[in-house]
Amino acid sequence: MSGLPDEWARLGELIPSERLFVDAANLASFESDGLTAYRERPRAVVVPETAAEVIAVVRWCAEAKVPFVARGSGTSLSGGSMPVKEGIVIALNRMTRIVEVDPLDRVAVVEPGVVNIEVSKAADQYGLYFAPDPSSQTICTIGGNVAFNSGGAHCLKYGMTSNHVLGIKAVLATGEVVEFGGRSREQVGPDFAGLFCGSEGLFGVALEVTLRLLPKPECYHTVLAGYGSQEDAGNVVAAVIESGLLPGALEIMDALAVEAAEAAVGCGYPAGAAAVLIVELEGPREKVAAEREKLDGILAETNAFGMRVAQDGEERMAIWRGRKSAFSAVGRLSPDFIVQDGVVPRTRLGEALRRIGEMAAEAGLRVANVFHAGDGNLHPLILYDGQKAGALEHAEELAGRILKMCVAMGGSITGEHGVGMEKREYLPEMFSAKDIEVMKRIRAAFDPDELANPGKMFPGKEAPALSLRGLHPLEEAGVISRE
Amino acid sequence: MRVEPSNPEEVAEAVRSHGRVVAVGGRTKRGLGHWEGATVIEMGGVSGITEYQSSEYTFTALAGTRASEVEAVLAEKGQYLPFDPLWVEAGATLGGTVAAGMSGPGRFRYGGLRDFLLGVEFVDGEGSLVRSGGRVVKNAAGFDLPKFLVGSLGSFGVLTEVTFKVFPKAVETATLRVGCADAGMAVERIVALASGRLEVEAIEYEAGAVWVRIGAPGKALEELCGEVEGLWPGEAERLNESEGGGFWRSLREMEWARGEDCLVKVPVTPSRVVGLEEAMGGCVRHYGVGAAVGWLAFGRGELSRVDEVLKAEGLSGLLMGGGGRRWLGRRREDVITGAVKRALDPEGRFPGV
Numbered sequence: 001m002s003g004l005p006d007e008w009a010r011l012g013e014l015i016p017s018e019r020l021f022v023d024a025a026n027l028a029s030f031e032s033d034g035l036t037a038y039r040e041r042p043r044a045v046v047v048p049e050t051a052a053e054v055i056a057v058v059r060w061c062a063e064a065k066v067p068f069v070a071r072g073s074g075t076s077l078s079g080g081s082m083p084v085k086e087g088i089v090i091a092l093n094r095m096t097r098i099v100e101v102d103p104l105d106r107v108a109v110v111e112p113g114v115v116n117i118e119v120s121k122a123a124d125q126y127g128l129y130f131a132p133d134p135s136s137q138t139i140c141t142i143g144g145n146v147a148f149n150s151g152g153a154h155c156l157k158y159g160m161t162s163n164h165v166l167g168i169k170a171v172l173a174t175g176e177v178v179e180f181g182g183r184s185r186e187q188v189g190p191d192f193a194g195l196f197c198g199s200e201g202l203f204g205v206a207l208e209v210t211l212r213l214l215p216k217p218e219c220y221h222t223v224l225a226g227y228g229s230q231e232d233a234g235n236v237v238a239a240v241i242e243s244g245l246l247p248g249a250l251e252i253m254d255a256l257a258v259e260a261a262e263a264a265v266g267c268g269y270p271a272g273a274a275a276v277l278i279v280e281l282e283g284p285r286e287k288v289a290a291e292r293e294k295l296d297g298i299l300a301e302t303n304a305f306g307m308r309v310a311q312d313g314e315e316r317m318a319i320w321r322g323r324k325s326a327f328s329a330v331g332r333l334s335p336d337f338i339v340q341d342g343v344v345p346r347t348r349l350g351e352a353l354r355r356i357g358e359m360a361a362e363a364g365l366r367v368a369n370v371f372h373a374g375d376g377n378l379h380p381l382i383l384y385d386g387q388k389a390g391a392l393e394h395a396e397e398l399a400g401r402i403l404k405m406c407v408a409m410g411g412s413i414t415g416e417h418g419v420g421m422e423k424r425e426y427l428p429e430m431f432s433a434k435d436i437e438v439m440k441r442i443r444a445a446f447d448p449d450e451l452a453n454p455g456k457m458f459p460g461k462e463a464p465a466l467s468l469r470g471l472h473p474l475e476e477a478g479v480i481s482r483e
Numbered sequence: 484m485r486v487e488p489s490n491p492e493e494v495a496e497a498v499r500s501h502g503r504v505v506a507v508g509g510r511t512k513r514g515l516g517h518w519e520g521a522t523v524i525e526m527g528g529v530s531g532i533t534e535y536q537s538s539e540y541t542f543t544a545l546a547g548t549r550a551s552e553v554e555a556v557l558a559e560k561g562q563y564l565p566f567d568p569l570w571v572e573a574g575a576t577l578g579g580t581v582a583a584g585m586s587g588p589g590r591f592r593y594g595g596l597r598d599f600l601l602g603v604e605f606v607d608g609e610g611s612l613v614r615s616g617g618r619v620v621k622n623a624a625g626f627d628l629p630k631f632l633v634g635s636l637g638s639f640g641v642l643t644e645v646t647f648k649v650f651p652k653a654v655e656t657a658t659l660r661v662g663c664a665d666a667g668m669a670v671e672r673i674v675a676l677a678s679g680r681l682e683v684e685a686i687e688y689e690a691g692a693v694w695v696r697i698g699a700p701g702k703a704l705e706e707l708c709g710e711v712e713g714l715w716p717g718e719a720e721r722l723n724e725s726e727g728g729g730f731w732r733s734l735r736e737m738e739w740a741r742g743e744d745c746l747v748k749v750p751v752t753p754s755r756v757v758g759l760e761e762a763m764g765g766c767v768r769h770y771g772v773g774a775a776v777g778w779l780a781f782g783r784g785e786l787s788r789v790d791e792v793l794k795a796e797g798l799s800g801l802l803m804g805g806g807g808r809r810w811l812g813r814r815r816e817d818v819i820t821g822a823v824k825r826a827l828d829p830e831g832r833f834p835g836v
Contacts, residue, residue: 104674105752127678149623156540156620162627163598178817184750185775186595187634188584188801189815190823190836194597194630198623218680241538244561244651284680286703294700343619347538375621412622419624430624431614438613438827439626445822457625 004044007064011044011088014056019047019094030071030089034136035079035422037336037392042069042083049094051111051169051207057090058205059175067451070205072113072141077339078420080148080200084454090205092143098122099208106213107166107183112143112206119211128213131158134416135324143206149198151416153249153323156374158214160416162197167210170196172203173447183210195442200418201453203446217248217282221292222316225277225304226270230254230369232303233275234350237373239298240279241346245291249280250374254353256333257326257368257381264329267322270306277304277373278323280316326370327381334366334383336392340399341417342406346376352409356380356402363398377415378406404429419457427459489528491545491604491612491643497524498641499610504832506641508547508576511569512583513746513804516637518834526578529643537562540620540649541601546578546642553577563652565593567685569735578642584634584801585748587735588685588696590772591677597633599648605632605640608828618646634801636809638836639827653698656684657708658727661693662718666760669693670753670774672715677753677773681707687734688756688770694730739769740780747789747800747811749777755796762792786811 004011004022012020021027022044031039043066048054061068067087074081083089095113102108103126108119116137119130133152134140140150145161146168158164167181181193196203227233233252240247253261253276258269269276279299281291299307310316330337344352353369356378360367368381380402384395403413407429413419419427427436440458443450486497498504503521510516526547535542537560544553550568557563567587568580575585581603586595593599602616605628615628632639663669669688676686676695685696697707712719722730733739740746751759753774760768766779766789779800781789786805793800793812800811820836 102754103678104670104754106674106677107752149627151621151623157593159594159598160621160623162630163594172819174818176818178819179815182750183752186586186590186748186750186772188748188750188799188810190635190639190820191584191597191630191633192819194627194633197630198627215678215680215682217682238538241540244654246651283682284699284703284707286706287682287699290700290703343617343621345536345539345619347536372621376619377621411619412617412624414623415621416623423624427624430617434611435614435625438607438611438628439615441826442626442628442823445826446819 010064011046011057011060014060015046015048015053019049021045030074030083030091033074033079033081034077035082035420037338037386038079038082038421040083040085042085042087042089045089045091047091047094054090054095054205054207055171055177058171058173061088061451062173062175062449065449065451067454069453070143070147070201072144073115073139075136075140076144076148076420077341077417078148078414078422080418080420080453080456081144082421092141101126101213103128105183108211108213110142110209110211112141112146112209114142116140116142116145123213127216129216130164130211131214132161132164135327142209142211146197146206146209147199147201148418148420149416151372151377153251153372155372155377155416156250157246157248162194164212165193165197165209166212168193168196168206169208170204170206173449173452181210185212198418200420200457202443202457204452219282219285219288220310220316221281221288221295222310222319223279223295223299224269224308224319225299226273226306227275227277227302227304228273230275230353231350233277234353234373236277236298236302237349238347240295241374243294243298245281245294247279247374248282249278250372251278251323252276252371252373253323253326254369256366257330257370258322260329260333260368261322261326263332265321265325267318269322273306278319323370327379330368330381330383333368334385336384336386338382338384338395338399339417340378340380340382340402341414342378342403342411343415344376344378344406344409344411346373348409349373349376352378352405355405359398359401363394365395365398372415375415376411400426421456424457425459427457484522485525486522487525487528491529491606494524494529494641494643495606495610495612497522498606498832502832504641505834506578506637508579509549509570509574511573511575511579514806515583515803515809516579517807519807521834524641526576532556533644541618541646542649543618543644543646544577545644546576548577550575550577550580557649561651561654562649564599564647565650566590566596566599567735568596569737572736577645581633581642581645582635582637586772588687588731588771591686592682592684593650597630600629600633600645601648602646603629603632603642604644605642607640608830608832612643613640616646620648636834638824638833640833653684655700655704656696656698656727657704658722658730659695659697659708659711659719660722661695661711661715663691663693666757670756673774674753675714681710685731686773688774689739689768696727696731740767740778743767743780744783745781745786745802745804747779747802749779749793749798749800749812751775751777751798755798758796762796763789
């Protein structure tokens, strides 16, 4: 193979040449993921079609000591699927078989390249669905969801990806093929499937994932309301939680995010709102009717304006469209932006937002806020112009201050995007040297040679080159969004 | 030998100063924690809720805290542990519940213990206190050791502190008993309820009937119960409040299994129930969590037969009351389990996996 060292010849025997890329043009499209500020060109990209091919490639990597990065659609916002310079990318986009959907056991067994939304589509005929719904769910893959324990707008009630993964068949970085968990919602013995979820690709590559399916909620009650201040909106969230209601979603967007969404998709959110709140109840119609009464009572006591209740599925989607487009929409306000993903205790949301505002003012940067208010998961979007020297570093400095604030408040540096490459220097903010050392010992048990997705999660690795690119091409096209 | 630490540092000290240790909480699981010759670390003194803010839906407590204490404190704020810990009245501790991986009937609606455990502090095999996970309801930083330790039976470390997510509890609930002529009919009904629109809280099956718990406010509760009764007229009957409450309480204490030496927890799925029913005639049987778990109770003389049947069915069972033996049926054999064991417990201070 041209462009590759001689000892790599064996790789060419494992994967046919039309699915093994070594040329610059093909490699270029794998250089970056959803964290568009960084890029790295791998030595080669392989596109396996079967589990046997993935296993063969990983075993070759283990033998030849070649680092590898498994990749789905490349939507990671933490640089989780950023390639490694001396390594290969294992692109799983052709591992798209839905092996089975079983309405009796209420599980789906899928390959890692299956796109998130496709699982729900396949389960729809049985009245079932796959609950985790990251905003990129029309393009992100189950393999990536598993690796980074992706979230979405419905986590408070239903949890994250790992809460819906029952079993994982995987090839570990050592070449060992393992089966963790199974088909049952219950299990005995240490929870290896739970450990594999969110391991950020540092253990190996998932080959087949067994997912828990839930019955589709019979009906939704989705309310949109505008508020004169973020604090007012935050107080409503607190009141809803205190009331004993358990909404499926509780979301807030600030004025800047609303402005962007309005410009992008014309979502018709209340004009002049400093904050927009979305509350969604779901369940059997009788229960939703009772809960709706309670929610109406709470909202009636607030100074909400421009309140809108979705009357049907279409109106519900219209409300969500603005929210789900918010991140990419911010690209209209600024050539570049960083998406952050901190978590604070819910009761300190108001304080956190105020301090983010102060820090942004000090830094002279604009920050749009979109967040999962129900679980305290903030997504400050820091706007900057990557063409200006030092602008990215300046924005990253602010992002770092925000993350430190989240940890100081007792929260987390990441709610759903993962540490990846982006936040690895902040891991020690949350964990002691001892905690991290134990994680590294576990990593070494799975991957003694540090071949699987090296340079992610743990601090202290050399950063790849900075890129000056703005939006991801798919993002520009409105196909994906960051969250 | 026994040691009685009163805080996490003393637990760490106990691990450092003994060659082989096993942590014990409320002794509610028929000697599941027994390890011949090991120093017993009594966790009862490492107890107390250290943080609870109801509006955060989280609390943190030391591992020796009794589940009953937690449930009482949560109930004052109208909240509960949605996974329904077992053996609460018998004195189960949070640490023991996590290490044994025990969830009850309520697991059906929102998930099991693994889905509500947010963070842990534990002592590793080197005797150091280690933290993993977080204290907020959402967190994706670092490896998810809290989940890994669920069901790990103390093989990788001694839990000293746990943080859980909690939920508001339905103010009103109702219990229905649906008579079923055979296992096939029961499975059909379990699946209908589990896939349907009703969002019931719990579905259990034993001795010819499926038991259903529904939680909803007032009028909605009446309507939802009415629908279940209408689905299977004459076979579905609503229990009065004390009967219903008594059923779930006795179930969480596993009273039905009290007369037998051994108790086995077997992860299953609805499609396995009919086969198990045919093969396990000699055991007292109960299927929980919408037939996600099969419980078998039997006399010690039945051990090898149960083991054989589970092997033949390709199922694994966690054994309680087996006098030191922990596993029945199929065992997963891989290299990684031993490698992770050595990573966390290089000197073999804790029981084997």
